[in-house]
Amino acid sequence: YSWSTVSYAFLNRYPNPFATHVLTADTIEHRIDPSTGELHITRLLRKTNSVPRWARSIMRENDAYILEDVVVDPKGSTLVSKTRNITHTRLLKVEEKQTLTMDPFNDSRTQCKNETCIVSSIGYGLNSRIESFSLSRFSENIARSRKGMLYVLDLAQRRGLFRQRFRMEQRHLESQ
Amino acid sequence: MAEQMESIGKECTPLKHEFDACFTRWYSERFLHGDKSNDCEKIFKAYQACLKNVLREKGLTKMISDARPSIGSVFTDDNDDAGDK
Numbered sequence: 001y002s003w004s005t006v007s008y009a010f011l012n013r014y015p016n017p018f019a020t021h022v023l024t025a026d027t028i029e030h031r032i033d034p035s036t037g038e039l040h041i042t043r044l045l046r047k048t049n050s051v052p053r054w055a056r057s058i059m060r061e062n063d064a065y066i067l068e069d070v071v072v073d074p075k076g077s078t079l080v081s082k083t084r085n086i087t088h089t090r091l092l093k094v095e096e097k098q099t100l101t102m103d104p105f106n107d108s109r110t111q112c113k114n115e116t117c118i119v120s121s122i123g124y125g126l127n128s129r130i131e132s133f134s135l136s137r138f139s140e141n142i143a144r145s146r147k148g149m150l151y152v153l154d155l156a157q158r159r160g161l162f163r164q165r166f167r168m169e170q171r172h173l174e175s176q
Numbered sequence: 177m178a179e180q181m182e183s184i185g186k187e188c189t190p191l192k193h194e195f196d197a198c199f200t201r202w203y204s205e206r207f208l209h210g211d212k213s214n215d216c217e218k219i220f221k222a223y224q225a226c227l228k229n230v231l232r233e234k235g236l237t238k239m240i241s242d243a244r245p246s247i248g249s250v251f252t253d254d255n256d257d258a259g260d261k
Binding site for chain 2: 004008011012022023027028030032034037042044065067075084087
């Protein structure tokens with residue numbers, strides 16, 4: 001899938017059947033940097049609280065919130081998304097960075113890079129247990145978010161969004 | 177896409193849907209083609225105003241503003257916009 005399509009799908013990835021844990025999504029900032037032409041979006045996501053039972057006694061807050069910061073560079077065909085949890089940070093801090101770029105050798109393909117950093121500083125001898133639990137879930141989560149993205153991409157394709165965009169891209173190219 | 181997500185505040189959901197519809201249209205038809213104009217500004221402002229109230233009621237405002245500067249804390253960022261304002 002082209003970067004345009006993937007970036008579009010990424011920004012519209014909720015709801016999808018692989019992300020039923022995401023309850024609400026709100027855009028709390030949306031602006032274009034006039035000097036770079038980059039789109040900056042900040043989103044607040046509310047998720048179900050999927051804390052394992054052994055950690056529940058240490059938790060006070062009930063709702064889990066995540067902040068997402070996305071920067072889209074249309075000229076460079078790059079989208080960078082960073083997310084971090086803003087609740088339950090005493091227990092665990094998870095930061096994820098996802099980079100979507102156009103494949104330099106094939107502009108109908110997109111490269112996706114995922115990085116994450118998981119830190120627990122709660123103490124009580126629980127840190128490494130929490131961290132390894134989270135890491136083990138990380139690859140499941142990546143697989144799930146990939147399925148979610150493919151779902152959204154497939155949906156967009158079946159709805160003819162690709163064809164429309166392809167036509168628009170053609171027209172844009174021809175008009176140059 | 178057919179289904180839509182809800183907003184954190186039920187009263188803001190219709191505004192959110194309106195903004196999302198505008199955004200998806202603008203993103204694919206304008207932004208990706210190099211058009212920097214921001215069509216959705218007005219509806220976004222209305223949606224924002226509604227959100228601000230909800231966030232304040234829920235006591236999330238401070239938590240969010242505290243968290244925002246550090247969103248790039250672990251990963252180095254080429255496009256760091258936290259620098260100059």
